[in-house]
Amino acid sequence: MSSVNNEREEILRMSGVDPTKCMKCGKCSGTCPAFDAMEYHPHQFVSMVNKGNIEPLKQSNAIWQCLSCFACMERCPRDVKPAKLIEAVRLTVIREQGMNHLESENVPCMLDPELPQQAIVSAFRKYSK
Amino acid sequence: MHKIGVFVCWCGSNIAATVDVKAVAEAASKEPCVVYATDYQYMCSESGQNLIIDAIKEHNLTGVVICSCSPRMHETTFRKAAQKAGLNPYMVEIANIREQCSWIHKDMAEATAKAIVLARAAIAKVQLNKPLIAGESEVTKRCLVIGGGIAGIQTALDVAEAGFPVDIVEKKPTIGGKMAQLDKTFPTLDCAACILTPRMVEAGAHENITLHTYSEVEEVSGFVGNFTVKIRKKARKVKMDLCTGCGLCTEKCPMKKQPNEFNMGLDKRGAIYIPFAQAVPKVPVIDVEACLKFKTGKCGICSKVCTAGAIDYEQQDEIIEQKYGAIVLATGFDQIKPTKFGELGYSQYPDVVTSLEYERLMNAAGPTKGHLLRPSDGKPPKEIVFVQCVGSRGQSCRDKSYCSKVCCMYTAKHAILTKDHYPDTNIHVFYIDERTPGKNFDEFYRRAVEQYGVDYIKGQVGKVYEENGKLMVQGSDLLANEQITLAADMVVLAAAIEPDKTARSLGTMLTASMDTNDFFTEAHAKLRPVESPTAGVFLSGMCQGPKDIPETVSQAGAAAVKVIGLLTKDKLLGNPCVAHSDEMLCNGCSQCARVCPYGAITYVDKEFRVPGPKRVETRRVAVVNEAVCQGCGACTVTCPSTAMDLKGFSNRQIMSEVDAICK
Numbered sequence: 001m002s003s004v005n006n007e008r009e010e011i012l013r014m015s016g017v018d019p020t021k022c023m024k025c026g027k028c029s030g031t032c033p034a035f036d037a038m039e040y041h042p043h044q045f046v047s048m049v050n051k052g053n054i055e056p057l058k059q060s061n062a063i064w065q066c067l068s069c070f071a072c073m074e075r076c077p078r079d080v081k082p083a084k085l086i087e088a089v090r091l092t093v094i095r096e097q098g099m100n101h102l103e104s105e106n107v108p109c110m111l112d113p114e115l116p117q118q119a120i121v122s123a124f125r126k127y128s129k
Numbered sequence: 130m131h132k133i134g135v136f137v138c139w140c141g142s143n144i145a146a147t148v149d150v151k152a153v154a155e156a157a158s159k160e161p162c163v164v165y166a167t168d169y170q171y172m173c174s175e176s177g178q179n180l181i182i183d184a185i186k187e188h189n190l191t192g193v194v195i196c197s198c199s200p201r202m203h204e205t206t207f208r209k210a211a212q213k214a215g216l217n218p219y220m221v222e223i224a225n226i227r228e229q230c231s232w233i234h235k236d237m238a239e240a241t242a243k244a245i246v247l248a249r250a251a252i253a254k255v256q257l258n259k260p261l262i263a264g265e266s267e268v269t270k271r272c273l274v275i276g277g278g279i280a281g282i283q284t285a286l287d288v289a290e291a292g293f294p295v296d297i298v299e300k301k302p303t304i305g306g307k308m309a310q311l312d313k314t315f316p317t318l319d320c321a322a323c324i325l326t327p328r329m330v331e332a333g334a335h336e337n338i339t340l341h342t343y344s345e346v347e348e349v350s351g352f353v354g355n356f357t358v359k360i361r362k363k364a365r366k367v368k369m370d371l372c373t374g375c376g377l378c379t380e381k382c383p384m385k386k387q388p389n390e391f392n393m394g395l396d397k398r399g400a401i402y403i404p405f406a407q408a409v410p411k412v413p414v415i416d417v418e419a420c421l422k423f424k425t426g427k428c429g430i431c432s433k434v435c436t437a438g439a440i441d442y443e444q445q446d447e448i449i450e451q452k453y454g455a456i457v458l459a460t461g462f463d464q465i466k467p468t469k470f471g472e473l474g475y476s477q478y479p480d481v482v483t484s485l486e487y488e489r490l491m492n493a494a495g496p497t498k499g500h501l502l503r504p505s506d507g508k509p510p511k512e513i514v515f516v517q518c519v520g521s522r523g524q525s526c527r528d529k530s531y532c533s534k535v536c537c538m539y540t541a542k543h544a545i546l547t548k549d550h551y552p553d554t555n556i557h558v559f560y561i562d563e564r565t566p567g568k569n570f571d572e573f574y575r576r577a578v579e580q581y582g583v584d585y586i587k588g589q590v591g592k593v594y595e596e597n598g599k600l601m602v603q604g605s606d607l608l609a610n611e612q613i614t615l616a617a618d619m620v621v622l623a624a625a626i627e628p629d630k631t632a633r634s635l636g637t638m639l640t641a642s643m644d645t646n647d648f649f650t651e652a653h654a655k656l657r658p659v660e661s662p663t664a665g666v667f668l669s670g671m672c673q674g675p676k677d678i679p680e681t682v683s684q685a686g687a688a689a690v691k692v693i694g695l696l697t698k699d700k701l702l703g704n705p706c707v708a709h710s711d712e713m714l715c716n717g718c719s720q721c722a723r724v725c726p727y728g729a730i731t732y733v734d735k736e737f738r739v740p741g742p743k744r745v746e747t748r749r750v751a752v753v754n755e756a757v758c759q760g761c762g763a764c765t766v767t768c769p770s771t772a773m774d775l776k777g778f779s780n781r782q783i784m785s786e787v788d789a790i791c792k
Contacts, residue, residue, distance in 0.1 A: 023522060025561040026605035031472070031591030035605075035612040043607065075472060075591065077523030 007092065008052040015088035019050035021078045028072035028082045038062040042072045042082040049085055054092075063090045131256050134165040134190040135248060136181055138172035138197035140227055145170075147231035149241040153196060156245040160252045164188050173203045178210040185214035192220050192255040196248050198227040217260030219705065219777055224251035246790055253789035257782045261705035266756045268354040269454040270696050273298065275346055275635060278306020279325060279678060280670025280685045281459035282332045287689030289337035293696045296451060297332065298341045298360055300631065303408035305329050306461055310391065310485065312492040314678055315542040316573035322494070326407040333409040343414055345631070347448065349456070349638045350728065352757055353665030354701045356453045364444040366415035367401075371439035374411035378431035378440065379403055387419045389496070393486040395504060396496035401431045401440075406494060415440075455665050455692045458641060458649055459685070460629045462671035467519050467624045469527040474593040474620070479504040480600060481593060481620040484536070487543055501551060503619050510618035513547065514602045515540050515558040516590045520625035522561070529625045531646060534675035536623035537564045541577040543621065548581040557584045557615055559604050567677070586613070593620055632672055640726070641666045648674050659688040667691050706777035707758035708765060710751040712737075714772035717749035721764035721773050729757035730764060 012018070028042035035041055040048065040062040048057055057063065063086055072082040135157040139145035150168040158166035165188045171177050172195060184190060193216065195207050200223040208218035226244040234240035272288050274281045277299030285295045297304060309329075311321035332338050341360055348359040382399030389398040391405050400419040403411060421428035422442060432440040464485045467475045474481045480503045482490070493499035503510045517540055521533040537560070544556045563585070565571040577583040588605035591612075595601065599616040606613050628647045636643045641661040642650045649668050652660040659668050669688040670681040695701075710721070712735065722730040732749050739746045751773065753764075764773045765780065774780055 021524065023561060024607070025518065026588035026607040027591060028605075029591075029607070029612060030559075030589045030603060030605035032612065041605075041610065041612075043605065044610075071591070077518075077525055077528050079524045 005052055007054050008049060011049055011054065011085065011088045011092060014091060015081065015084040017046075017049075017081050017085045017088070019046045019080065019085070022046045022050070022080045023078055025077065027075050027077060028080075031071045031075050033069060033071065034065050034067050037065040039065075042066075042086070045085050045089070046080055046082050049089070054089065057089050058093050058096075062086075063093065066090075131162040131191045132164045132189055133160075133162045133192040133194060133252060133255060134181070134184050134188060135160075135163055135167075135194045135196065135252065136172055136177075136184075137166070137168040137226075137248070138177070138195065139168065139170045140198060140231075141170065144197070144227050144231040144244075147234055147237060147240045148226055148244045149237060150196075152241050153226070153244045153248055157194070157196075157248045157252065160249055162192075162256060163252060165190065172197050173206055178206070181207065181210050182214040185211065185216050190216065192222070192258060194222050194224060194248065194251045194255055196224040196226045196244065196251070199223075199225050199229075217262075219261040220255065220258050222251040222255040222258065224248045249792070250786040250789045253785040254782045257779065257785055258777070261776055263705045264703040264755050265700040266352075266354055266703055268696060268698050268701055269356070269452045270294070271296070271451070271453050272455045272457065272692050272696065273346075273356070273358055273451070273453040274457045274459055274669075276306070276459035276461050276629075276670070276672070277301075277304030277332075277340070277342065278459060278461045278670065279308040279328070280461065280672075280681045281306070281457070282328050283682050283685035284457050284459060284667075284669045284689045284692070285332055285338050286328065286335065287686050288692050288696075289335050291689075291693045291696075292337065293693065294337050294339070296339045296341060296360075296453075298344050298346055300343070300345050301404065302343045302365065302412075302414040303329075303404045303410070304332060304340060304342060305405075305407075305409065307485075308678060309405065309407075310393075310488060310492075312488050312495075313542060313546060315538045316567075316569045318542070318546070322407060326409075329407065329409040340410065341449075342410060346635060346638065351452075352727070352759075354454045354695070354698075355756070356456055356665065358451055358453055358456070360449050360451065362447040362449060364446050365412065366417065366420075366440065366442055366444050367413055368439045368441050368444070369410065369412050371437045372412045372435075373437050373439075374403070374413075375436075376403060376413070377434050377436075379413055381430050381434045383428065383430060384419050384421055387416060392489045392496045393483070395486060395489055412439075415442075455667065455695050456639065457667045457669050457688050457692060458632070458635065458639070458661070458672050459669040459688075460632045460635060460672040462626045462675070463629055465520050465529075465624050465627050467622050470519060470622075472592040473516065473519065473590065473622060474595075474600070475622060478593070478595060478600060478620075480510070480618065481622065483622050483624045484539060484543065485624075487621045488539075491543070491546060501547065508618070509551065511553065512555050512615065512617045513557070513619045513621060514590070514600075514615055514617040515543065515556065515621045515623065516602075517558065517560045517623045518589070518625075519622040521623075529627060529646060531675065532564065533623075533626045534564070535626070535677050538567070538570055538573070538677065540621075540623050541565075541574045541583075544577045544583040545573075545581055548577075548583065555584070556581075557586055557602075557617075559586050559588055559590050561587075561589065626671070626675055628672055639663060639666050648672065659684055659691055665695065703756055704760055705755075706760045706775065707755045708753045708760065708762070708773055708775050710753055711772045711774065712750045714770050715748075715750040716770050716772070717751070718769065719751075720767050720769065721751055724763045724767045725758075726761065726763065727757050727759055729754045729759075 039060045066086045070083045137150045137154045154166040154168045211221045212218045224247040272295045274285045274297045277297045289295045344362045347361045351357045382401045384400035388394035401415045403413045417423040489495040565574045588607045590604040602615045641663045651658045652662045667688040669685045762775045
């Protein structure tokens, strides 16, 4: 139990997210362009991390389906930042694999070819400003 | 030599659980001049007060220190008790060992030590207290109500009925406010105009009520019972006394392209216009920004058709000055324009409207004569999506942090009315929480679901976009754990409400405090909900916080009662803890007058006897108007020659407290 709690605290620390601020309005999941591709949806990430129910998220390919477009962050009325939580879960998985960054060969097999890759979306976000 | 009594209160367990009250009393009894010290469970109770009264009499006490809660809570109670025992009420000092000690500490030893220090400081101070006598001031028996919506009208009518003259200042050309724009009212579905307009007429015709419409408050000075207010009566360019309200001028005006504010800009009005048919006063006003006569010097048609000769293009703004005993703020609210929510498409698509716009679209006097037709092409909508909480309950920069309170109910009302008139319409409501506390409110909402088949979806809308002439509404259905997209003809946004923009400047003029959302703050959230912390200023309606019509009317009545209570008095007792200038020390530098927020300090030339051959010399010295001074102390810390001092909080008293703490 305590290791689960530690994992929750670590994810919250990494992401800077306070999931208790969530008012369960569903704006994030109403906004998400990758909703149908994701096994767990943005609002579920917030509530599951809050409950410490993190293992299913780590096992799910939903963390790789998130585009990191940050629409959920932009529109969340409570400033919860679901995308940052997803990013932190992703990073937890990567670190457990003994790495601190994403190796490209680990990604493509998990990705839907229809979806734009996170790296591309992130680059757009980074360089379009 | 003083004889001081110290009374330590337990406040049940509020203090006694964290502070060793017996130890405090014991320590206090050893302080200089203390002849009596005790503790008791509830000092504020009747028996507690009697304990104080008896001790004052028995021990001939000349000063009293109560170690208890904040002076904001019970200072008046204990002063009255001292007065009953024949002691000057200003010989009582409070050591706050609750809010500033027991409530904020956990460790008993530390809290007890601090309580003893606080008691010691109060004992040191009370030795320098002087008996003070409160001055009196007259009460002007006239009330000013700022804002002529239902809140202002109700307060004005109640005060006027009690026999006091009331002036209503309304910035719009008519009274009536937002309620006049509503179609029906929840949960009874009364027609808003049918129940409001008789009140408007009553206010307009009441012998004790004077309406200043199209007017704004310019300046406020004075204090409770004695406010002086300057009101700007903006030039209507129409003579109120001659106009018959026939409306011919508004019909003939050629400049009929101005957005009609009353209909939320959904149709047009002329440059000379009457806001709506039941306006009070029913006198038109010329919008000089739009009027051809003012823009080019030509036209003048309104003047030609007016048989009463009421049009006056030369009319100028007029400033009137009036004295009031009480001022009621009833400045009301506005609905935000949800332009910041780009994803909802309000600025992009004409068929995405706010609920207040929808209200006008349903109203028989509205732009579509009561037929529900969508703004883009005038066709009746068959699929309507309502989105709640737009801009409310959020923490991002786009949102208001509060719940706007009325949206759940008016959305249910819109859904019911629409389904009632157009049963073949499909209605979907995206909600976060359905909040329906209130008499018959939840039953009303359930009617929308069960009787009218309105589709309530737990979730929020992520985006609205256009496709094949439909508004595609993408949102979450949290209970189904799905993302859904609905094809709609119209989208109605329950946009947040916010206080009227003029409230902030009025708050500054009146020194009436506001919260971070610009709602006026009440003097006490529970026990003084209709009074502003500024004496003589009262609050009515939405300007204090979101509320519906029955709540507004109740609060308006409560504010009126407080006003009547004030105006019934002939004289008011002032606060004697005010500033005083020692003429012998004052060097006439004017610094105190500059920092005084109340304008209480003036300078006079005064003759003083001096040694030497001249014998008399004239010096400029500060004089404090004790009725205006609020005792804030800004002048005392500013004065470079220590001439300015605050009665009851003199520099010596404060320093002796500091000394006692540092001992």
